[in-house]
Amino acid sequence: MATFIGTWIAAGLTLMILSFLYKDNPFFRFAEHLYVGIANAFVVWLVWATIVLPDFIGRVFINIAPDPDVTWSPDFWFLVPGILGLIMLTRMIPAIEWMSRWALAFVVGWGAGFMIGPVLNSYLLAQVYASFPWVNMQPYIGAPPGEYVPALVNAIILFICVVTVLIYFFFSYEHKGVIGGGAKIGIWVLMVAFGASFGSTVMARVSLFVGRARFLVQDAEPSGHAFSILLTLGILIVIIAAIVGRRQPPTKESESAE
């Protein structure tokens, strides 16, 4: 029974959100607000279940996972982030709002120090290293020419593309002559990159849409003539949304703007 009701609620909410494709309407707004409310509560649970309970309460106050083989004792060092967390909440009290800077400085300072090493290693040095053709050709040493030559061509193209993109982002010299030519190729490389990732993103979204359509057509089917009912329901939602949307009186903001 829970699955039956759930299927219908899920289908209804899906249609309500899809109705936005026509125009903004009360059904969409209802689903949108419901989503924000539920998602916020979910985040509260997630933070509680994965951080606060195991890492804070479970280390300082109570043993949440009793294990006869392990002796549990409170680790009072973990009171420090608890206190800093409470200090962070002073942001809600204007008179002592400035105290929240201590907690914020802790987080920001930690983040700044923590980022430098890994970013230097994996975003900078490793990326530069992986751009050189001889590094990319290591796995192909001894490979037959049919594999080696295409890999070599790709490795050289990759290197040239990285260099030209970097030239494009280098603004200390005017983009003229050789630098200008390199920058021009860099733009093309970037355009190909943006086009490729744009195509990927579009297909990912389309795949999600296909998933939702498949849910409406197939998954809801066991509920009995689901597709025809859903189709009717969908059309009804769109019609009502259209009527309500057209009848909506102008808001105060739009009146004052006029």
Added chain:
Amino acid sequence: MTFLRRQLPVVIAFVLGMFVLIIFYIPAAPMQDIGDRLKVFVTIIGAFAMLLGINSILGQHITKIRKRRPGYGYSWVLILGFVTMMIAWIPWWSAPPADSAAYYPWGGLENSKGAFYWMFFWMMVPMQATMFSILAFYIASAAYRSFRAKTLEASVLLVAAVIVMLGRVPLGTSLTAWLPETGFWSSLRMEEMTSWLLNVPNAAGFRGIVLGVALGIIATSVRIIFGVEKTYMGGGD
């Protein structure tokens, strides 16, 4: 008082930033242990900070209801959704599975028979997926505007995007299915071209961007540690 308000945060950021930076390069176990603890400390502080966000969104909607601003009924929906999900968190009407009850005694997603799981699975997941799926249409509309091949660069963007989109669907790959699967001509098959575009020019383009981003992150981090960048403290005294 000025020290507590303006200078102590800078001192905290400097000491902690330098300490964390140094211990990254000291592979000794005690140092790494301290580093791991600090990581957990920050996530706990972040968890408390989340309450600020919840307070902000609920406060805003409660004010909207109290002042009866246009559309305040939707604020009721938001608050009711939030409260219902929070109540559903406590699964008093169904016993949680024996193996998960010990770790999360207050229910949640581990209890697949509870109301919380039901709301997550039948309400939140469909709405989230649909919300993102409708972006497909808006992206298509944006594509129409940006892909008009007015310049050579725009044409390159258009061609790359079309190849990748076609290479990801059976209809697109079937267009070049007549080409041989091995040898030189196989590289002109749609799926091969897609793969090449993503692995070579796409990787190179984003690598160039990532290198710039990395330098930016390092520069900003150094500025924060040495107190040059203080915008995180906000305005006022």
